[in-house]
Amino acid sequence: MHSIEAGNSVNDSRKKPPVVAGWILNRIVRYNEEFHIDGDFNEEYYQVINTRGKFYAWVWYWRLLLFSLPFFVKDAMYWRLVMFNNYLKTILRNLIKHKTFSFINAAGLAIGITISLLILLDVWHEMTYDWCHQKSQHIYRITLKMDLPDRHFDLPSQPGPLAPLLVERFPEVVHAARILETSDRVIAYEDRMFKETKIRYADPGVMDVFTIRVLKGNPKTFLDAPFSLVITQEMAEKYFGSENPLGKTVRWDDEHDFAITGIVEKLPENSHFKFNMLASMSTANRIGLPHERPDLWRSFTFYTYVELKEGISIEGLAPKYTDVVNTYMAEQTNQVGMKLELSLQPLRSIHLHSNFIVDFEPGGNLAMIRIYTTIALFILLIGCINFMNLSTSQSARRAKEVGMRKVLGAHKRKLVVQFLGESMILSLFSMILAMILIQLLLPLFNQLIGKALTYHPIRDWPVSLGIVALTGLVGLISGIYPAFFLSSFMPAYILRKQTTMGRGHRWFRDGLVSLQYIISIVLICSTCVIYTQLDFVKNLNLGFDKEHVVVIPLKGRVEQAHEVFKKEVQKLPGILRVSGSHRILGRAMSEGLFAFEGTDDGESRSLPYMEIDEDYLETTGIPLAEGRNFSKDYPGDQTGSVLINETLAKELGWDDPVGRIVSMADEVDGEIVQVPYKVIGVVRDFHFESLHAPLRAQVIKMPEHVEFLNVKINTRQVSKILESIRTTWEEIEPSHPFEYEFLDDVFDRLYRTELRLGQIFIAFTGTAITVACLGLLGLAAYSAQQRTKEIGVRKVLGASVLSVVIMLSRQFTKWVVLANVVAWPLAYYAMNAWLRHFTYRIDLRPWMFLLSGGIALLIALLTVSFQAMRAASTNPVNTLRYE
Amino acid sequence: MMKELTKIEEILLLSIWKLEEEAYGVKIRQYVSRAIKKEFTYGNLYSALNQLVTKKYVTKRDGELVPERRGRRRIYYTVTRQGLEALRSAQELHENLWADIPKYAFD
Numbered sequence: 001m002h003s004i005e006a007g008n009s010v011n012d013s014r015k016k017p018p019v020v021a022g023w024i025l026n027r028i029v030r031y032n033e034e035f036h037i038d039g040d041f042n043e044e045y046y047q048v049i050n051t052r053g054k055f056y057a058w059v060w061y062w063r064l065l066l067f068s069l070p071f072f073v074k075d076a077m078y079w080r081l082v083m084f085n086n087y088l089k090t091i092l093r094n095l096i097k098h099k100t101f102s103f104i105n106a107a108g109l110a111i112g113i114t115i116s117l118l119i120l121l122d123v124w125h126e127m128t129y130d131w132c133h134q135k136s137q138h139i140y141r142i143t144l145k146m147d148l149p150d151r152h153f154d155l156p157s158q159p160g161p162l163a164p165l166l167v168e169r170f171p172e173v174v175h176a177a178r179i180l181e182t183s184d185r186v187i188a189y190e191d192r193m194f195k196e197t198k199i200r201y202a203d204p205g206v207m208d209v210f211t212i213r214v215l216k217g218n219p220k221t222f223l224d225a226p227f228s229l230v231i232t233q234e235m236a237e238k239y240f241g242s243e244n245p246l247g248k249t250v251r252w253d254d255e256h257d258f259a260i261t262g263i264v265e266k267l268p269e270n271s272h273f274k275f276n277m278l279a280s281m282s283t284a285n286r287i288g289l290p291h292e293r294p295d296l297w298r299s300f301t302f303y304t305y306v307e308l309k310e311g312i313s314i315e316g317l318a319p320k321y322t323d324v325v326n327t328y329m330a331e332q333t334n335q336v337g338m339k340l341e342l343s344l345q346p347l348r349s350i351h352l353h354s355n356f357i358v359d360f361e362p363g364g365n366l367a368m369i370r371i372y373t374t375i376a377l378f379i380l381l382i383g384c385i386n387f388m389n390l391s392t393s394q395s396a397r398r399a400k401e402v403g404m405r406k407v408l409g410a411h412k413r414k415l416v417v418q419f420l421g422e423s424m425i426l427s428l429f430s431m432i433l434a435m436i437l438i439q440l441l442l443p444l445f446n447q448l449i450g451k452a453l454t455y456h457p458i459r460d461w462p463v464s465l466g467i468v469a470l471t472g473l474v475g476l477i478s479g480i481y482p483a484f485f486l487s488s489f490m491p492a493y494i495l496r497k498q499t500t501m502g503r504g505h506r507w508f509r510d511g512l513v514s515l516q517y518i519i520s521i522v523l524i525c526s527t528c529v530i531y532t533q534l535d536f537v538k539n540l541n542l543g544f545d546k547e548h549v550v551v552i553p554l555k556g557r558v559e560q561a562h563e564v565f566k567k568e569v570q571k572l573p574g575i576l577r578v579s580g581s582h583r584i585l586g587r588a589m590s591e592g593l594f595a596f597e598g599t600d601d602g603e604s605r606s607l608p609y610m611e612i613d614e615d616y617l618e619t620t621g622i623p624l625a626e627g628r629n630f631s632k633d634y635p636g637d638q639t640g641s642v643l644i645n646e647t648l649a650k651e652l653g654w655d656d657p658v659g660r661i662v663s664m665a666d667e668v669d670g671e672i673v674q675v676p677y678k679v680i681g682v683v684r685d686f687h688f689e690s691l692h693a694p695l696r697a698q699v700i701k702m703p704e705h706v707e708f709l710n711v712k713i714n715t716r717q718v719s720k721i722l723e724s725i726r727t728t729w730e731e732i733e734p735s736h737p738f739e740y741e742f743l744d745d746v747f748d749r750l751y752r753t754e755l756r757l758g759q760i761f762i763a764f765t766g767t768a769i770t771v772a773c774l775g776l777l778g779l780a781a782y783s784a785q786q787r788t789k790e791i792g793v794r795k796v797l798g799a800s801v802l803s804v805v806i807m808l809s810r811q812f813t814k815w816v817v818l819a820n821v822v823a824w825p826l827a828y829y830a831m832n833a834w835l836r837h838f839t840y841r842i843d844l845r846p847w848m849f850l851l852s853g854g855i856a857l858l859i860a861l862l863t864v865s866f867q868a869m870r871a872a873s874t875n876p877v878n879t880l881r882y883e
Numbered sequence: 884m885m886k887e888l889t890k891i892e893e894i895l896l897l898s899i900w901k902l903e904e905e906a907y908g909v910k911i912r913q914y915v916s917r918a919i920k921k922e923f924t925y926g927n928l929y930s931a932l933n934q935l936v937t938k939k940y941v942t943k944r945d946g947e948l949v950p951e952r953r954g955r956r957r958i959y960y961t962v963t964r965q966g967l968e969a970l971r972s973a974q975e976l977h978e979n980l981w982a983d984i985p986k987y988a989f990d
Contacts, residue, residue, distance in 0.1 A: 037925055039955025040908030046951040047909075064924055071926030075933070 017045045018058055021065050028072045041065070083414075090401065091422045101394065102426070104778040105387050108771045109430035109474060112383030113467075114437040115767055118445045119376035120466050121453050126364045129270045129351035133211045135307055138174075139347040140314065142304045142321065143354070147339040151606050156356045158304040158325075158342075160294035163203070165324055166304075172312045177205035178302040179273060180284055180292060181360070186555075186736055187277070188251040189239045195737055196235075201292070202278040209307045210267075216246055217262025228280040230262035235276050254556065254735045256287060269452055272350045273303070273360040297328050303360070305347070318343045336672070357588075365753070375764045378519045380470075382768055384478035385512045386775035387423060391482035392509060393782045399489055406491040415487035423479025424472070431471040448759055481508075510815050513779065516772040517819035517856055518826070523765040524852035525827035526834075529844065530758045533835060536842045537751055543686025544585075545621035549743035550722065551584050552709045555736040558729060562706045568728045574714040574721040579615035580706035585688055586746040593665040594699060595674060596652055604665065607648070608696060610688065611703035617683065619712045620743075627658040627681025630702055634680075638702050642677040646685045648697035657682050662699060677701060690750035691840040710743070769856070773863045776812060780864045784808055784871035791871055792879035804872035809864045816860045820853040827852070888973045891931045892940070894918065896970050899941060900962045907946055907957040932960065940966035 022038070029037050041061065049057040095102040130136050142162070146153040163176040180201035187196045204223040206212070212219075215233060222230055229250065236245045245260045252258050258279065267274050284292050291299035308314065322342045326333065333340060345354060352364045402415060438455060446453055457464050558565050562580055570578045583590065589608035596605075614630040614637070616622075625646055630637045642662055649657045658681060663674040685695055713721050722740065729738040748755075784791070791804055828844060835841045888896070898914045899906040908928065916923040935941045946957030962970075 035955045036908065036952075036958045037929060037955075039949075039952035039957065040912070040925060042955070043949065043952050043957075044909045044912070064922070067922070067924040068926030071924075071930040075930060 015046070015049055015054065017042055018061050021062050024069075025065055025072075028069070028076055087418050087421055088425075090418075091425055094398075094422070095426070098394070098397075100781065101390050101778055104774045105390055105426055106430050106433060108383040108386040108774050109427055109478070110383075110433035110437060111767055111771050112380040113427075113430055113434040113470060113474065114441065115379045115764070116376040116470060117434060117438055117463075117467055118441065119372050120470070121442075121455055121460075121463060122449060122451070123369055123373060124460070124463050124466075125270050125451065125453055126352060126369055129364065130272055130347045132268045132271055133209075133347065135209070135211070136347045138308050138310055138312075139209055140306055140308060140344040141347060141350060142306065143343050143345045143356075144300060145341040145343070146300070147341075149337045154356055155300050156303060156345075156350075156354065156359050157300050158302050159297045159300055159329070160302045161297055161328070162321075162325060163205075163302070163304045163306075165328075166306060166321060169324065170317075170320065172309050172317065173306045174309055175205050175208040175307040177203045177209045177305050178281060178294065179203075179206065179305070180281070180288075180294070180302055182279070182284075182292070185253050187239070188254070188735075189248065192239050193735070193737070194238070195739070196276055198274055198276045200273070200275045200278055201281050201284040201288070201294075202230075202275075203281045206278070206305075209305050212267065213265040215263040215265060216244075219262065222262035223278065223280045224282070225259075225261075226280060226282040226286050227256060227258045228261040228283070229258040230264055230278040231260060232266045232276055233263055234266055236260075236263050256283075258283075270351075272347075298332070306344075314344050368753075368757070371757075372760070375523070375761075375768075378523075379764065379768050379771060380474065382516045382519060382771045382775070384474060385516050386771065386778065387426070387478035388481050389509050389512055389775055390778045390782070391419075391423070391479075392485055393779060398486055400495070402486055402489045403491040403495045406489075407495070412487050416483045419483035419486055420476065420479045423482070424475035427471050427475035427478070430474075431467065435467075448756070448763060450756060509779070513776065513812070514815045514819045514822070516775060517816045517860065518823045520765070520768050520772050521820055521823035521852055521856045522827045522830065523761065523768050524855055525823065525849060526831055527758065527761040527765050528848045528852055529827075529831040529835070529842075530754065530761055532848065533838065533842050534751060534754055534758055537691050537754075537838070537840065538748070540687075540691065540840060542747070543622065543684055546585075546744045546747050548713050548715055548718075549620060550711045550713060550725075550740050551743055551746065552711065552725070552729075552738070552740045554707055554709060555733065557733040558736070559707065561732065562709065565728070565732055566709060568732075569709065569711060569725055572721065572724045572728065574717055574724075576712040576714060577615055577619040578712075579619040579710050580613045580703060581616055581708050581710055582611035582703040582705055584708055584746055585610075585620065585743065586690075586750060589688065589698075592699070595663045595665075597661040598652075598654075607699055608688075609664075609699040609701060611701055613702060613706065616710065619710050622686050623684045625682045625684045627679070629681060637680070640677055641680045641702070643681045643683050643700040644679055645683050645698050645700070647695055648699065649682050651697050664699070664701075692838055694839040769859060773859060776860060776863050777867060780808070780812065780867035783811065784867050788871065788874075788879045791874075792876035795872075795876040796880070801869070801872045805865050805868040808868035808871065809861060812864045813857065813861060816857050817853075820849075820856070824849045824853070887976070888969050889931075891927070892935060893970065893973050895928075895931055895935060896940060896962055896966050899960050900967075900970070904959075906960045911960070935966070938965075939963060940969055 022041075025038055025041060029035070041064070045057055045061050048060050052060075133139060141156060142158050144153075144155045144158060146155060158178075160178065160180075163178045166173045167176045178201075182199050182201060184195055184197050185199055187194060202223060204221070207214070207219040207223070217230065222228060229252075231239075231245065239245070239250065240248065245263060248260045249257050250260065264278075281294055284294055288294075290296070291301050294302065308317075318341075322340065325340055325342060329340070332338065350363070352366055352369075355363050405415060405418075406412075435457075442453065442455060455463065554562055554565070566578050566580060569575060589610070591606055592609050593604045594607050594609075612630075614632060617624065617629055624643075627643075630641060630643070634641070644657060644662070654660060657679050660679045661676050662679055663676045665672055666675050667673075683700065687695055688698065689696070711725070725740075726738045787808070794804060794807075827849065831844060835844070894915060895911070898911055898918065902910055902914060908925070911932075912923055912925060912928050915928070932941070936943060941960045941962055944959050944961070946959045948954065948956055
């Protein structure tokens with residue numbers, strides 16, 4: 001018979017059927033367990049090999065397989081679909097049958113996903129700063145390290161003439177552009193007059209380096225001529241409405257006329273430099289102050305950007321550029337012993353990785369992003385834990401299904417896939433819920449973080465991709481434990497005995513509940529500490545009275561005739577005191593080089609100094625410790641007298657400072673000279689800066705330019721007083737709008753980051769607690785349900801409702817109490833690290849921890865006892881009659 | 884009413900009936916291929932065969948282990964009583980229909 005011949009060939013390894021084809025066949029056919037098809041293939045293959053030879057047989061095998069495949073695949077798909085349908089049906093039935101649990105699960109996950117998404121949006125916004133510029137990866141900003149004998153500066157800006165030289169000398173520099181910041185200006189067109197912020201002088205090169213969409217005008221030339229102004233679409237609408245702005249003339253600070261030469265689109269929110277108007281750089285040459293002249297090597301005020309050739313390594317470039325600056329500025333650097341070093345800063349890292357004191361806008365806060373992300377992940381984790389707990393606690397319900405499936409031949413692997421699928425579907429559902437929530441919550445969230453984030457599912461596809469990935473991850477994390485746990489049931493055991501499986505896994509569940517509460521307690525604790533510290537800072541005695549002081553920036557004629565304006569304002573009713581100053585208290589301080597009598601010659605210190613007139617101390621209630629205040633009676637005070645603060649006197653070791661000489665370095669006609677001042681008094685220390693830093697020594701002199709008027713007003717009728725000041729202003733200077741702010745607002749703003757952090761913590765803590773409670777509610781409900789009969793028996797035997805509630809609650813409160821023990825050290829560590837940023841800080845006190853633990857416990861108790869009450873107050877007749 | 888057999892089903896049933904004790908995958912496929920004078924693949928074979936099993940026109944039984952089948956048993960098929968009835972009604976239908984067609988119709 002042929003089987004004997006075939007037997008020979010079976011043992012001949014050279015005559016084996018094709019391996020790959022055989023593998024394919026097995027992969028597909030195995031599904032319906034028709035292994036005999038593989039046998040048929042092989043049997044016939046050996047027949048063919050014996051009659052027609054190896055090669056023919058090989059071709060025959062492949063041909064037959066390929067022609068058979070469509071049928072096999074169709075068949076396999078059919079069965080897969082049948083099973084999938086079955087799984088889907090069971091899942092949906094389960095979800096619908098246990099509505100409360102499904103809702104708790106979905107809601108917890110949805111809240112977790114929503115919060116994470118909002119954070120993801122924010123993080124994405126921060127990470128993609130300046131990505132809007134097409135060549136952003138080849139654009140660098142040139143930054144500067146400046147070393148003076150006694151101090152060090154980091155600057156993001158350069159001398160004006162550097163940029164053109166770089167393009168001229170170095171072939172790798174394709175384009176270069178300078179941008180110069182200028183103060184706010186009043187722009188007027190016909191009867192429309194507004195004060196405009198974010199006006200910059202810019203080189204024509206900005207259009208080459210940056211990607212700015214031009215709507216009107218010729219980008220090649222519109223920034224060439226002096227007095228050209230390129231404005232954004234928004235500005236164009238504001239001033240010109242439907243008119244064509246091109247060629248129109250606007251008045252700038254009531255001094256110069258500018259021609260509108262171009263309209264461009266606004267740069268997106270996440271670019272480090274934004275502008276409302278760009279004035280041509282050639283204008284700065286005509287009307288700029290000395291430090292704004294782009295043709296002079298004297299001040300470091302020009303933001304300089306270079307676009308490098310693609311593929312150029314930036315290594316070794318910066319020293320070459322440094323040489324250029326050093327050659328041209330040799331005279332100045334030698335004179336003051338200044339060392340300069342340039343470096344290149346990639347455009348995309350400007351926002352998150354630089355922190356210059358002076359910049360277009362404050363950089364992003366990486367630490368803050370990390371904190372947000374961590375908290376968002378924690379909330380997500382709490383949601384996942386809910387899912388794990390509720391799924392495993394319901395195991396008794398699912399046990400029979402699992403047993404049945406196993407008896408009918410389901411593998412463990414199939415069951416794992418089924419349960420994972422279940423959690424995936426639930427998280428998908430939560431994702432849809434989250435998408436709706438995001439739309440509702442985004443404005444609120446924007447308010448909270450102080451940004452204007454938007455989300456468009458298609459345009460922001462990386463975020464959408466993140467959402468999908470996150471949903472998958474959540475489904476996987478929350479499903480993996482229940483899946484393995486539930487699928488590991490032994491069918492014989494389950495189907496024979498009706499046991500509530502999962503008692504052995506109780507510790508795991510309770511551990512997870514504790515974890516949720518650890519997270520919640522740490523969050524409550526942090527919120528508590530942040531608010532206590534903020535309160536402390538706000539109410540700390542700053543050494544002066546910041547309440548009811550209005551600060552008015554002086555402009556135009558009011559600035560020139562500030563004495564007149566001051567006198568006029570003083571006459572108004574409700575005004576207690578008026579004084580002039582050069583700057584606002586609480587904002588950046590002027591710094592100067594000072595030398596002191598009695599100290600070694602030439603050794604000078606850099607100190608902050610204030611410029612105020614004789615009424616200032618009265619206006620802000622700063623007391624004198626010694627000597628006298630500036631006075632009109634001593635004309636020499638204007639140029640020859642200073643006050644110092646107590647810290648300075650102490651640091652210098654002066655017991656009788658009055659009468660001593662302090663000299664300040666000043667530049668007169670390009671020469672550095674020492675100007676002597678006599679100390680006429682000492683003021684008590686007051687906090688002129690934020691409380692993050694310790695109080696510094698400072699010098700106070702009279703102002704050369706008065707730029708602000710500080711008005712102490714009566715507490716009553718504030719708006720009426722302000723209105724009368726406005727009237728006085730408008731009589732003197734009608735072409736500048738009247739503006740003011742309150743001094744206490746200025747100081748409150750120093751803690752804006754902290755205040756925002758506090759608000760975000762409250763929001764996050766609330767969410768975390770809510771989600772954790774949802775889970776606890778579900779567990780308590782389940783636990784009460786399981787012990788229905790026990791409760792009935794207890795009540796019949798005389799237990800009171802209270803004792804039953806206590807019995808049911810005890811089991812959970814134990815874990816919450818335990819969570820406190822773990823949470824406190826964590827919170828202590830984290831908050832101590834945060835408080836280190838403040839020089840003036842609160843100490844961490846036990847009550848903060850006890851309070852947050854108490855709050856968590858109270859909320860947990862309320863949640864659990866709500867369920868317990870329901871279970872305990874049912875009539876035992878109803879529960880026991882059953883069966 | 885009984886559903887009409889498809890052509891493939893009819894061919895398969897007849898082949899299995901004819902092959903009697905030899906009716907397993909390889910033989911059926913080869914027999915059918917010879918009969919229809921073109922390659923009848925295993926895909927064609929088993930998708931139709933499974934249908935016949937579901938309709939209870941044929942039954943399966945495990946066969947012997949042969950070395951060249953790599954441990955996979957042969958599965959033998961036998962036509963059931965219902966299968967035979969279905970074949971008979973198919974034949975009747977054919978005869979009834981052909982009876983009205985004159986012999987010389989193809990000439």
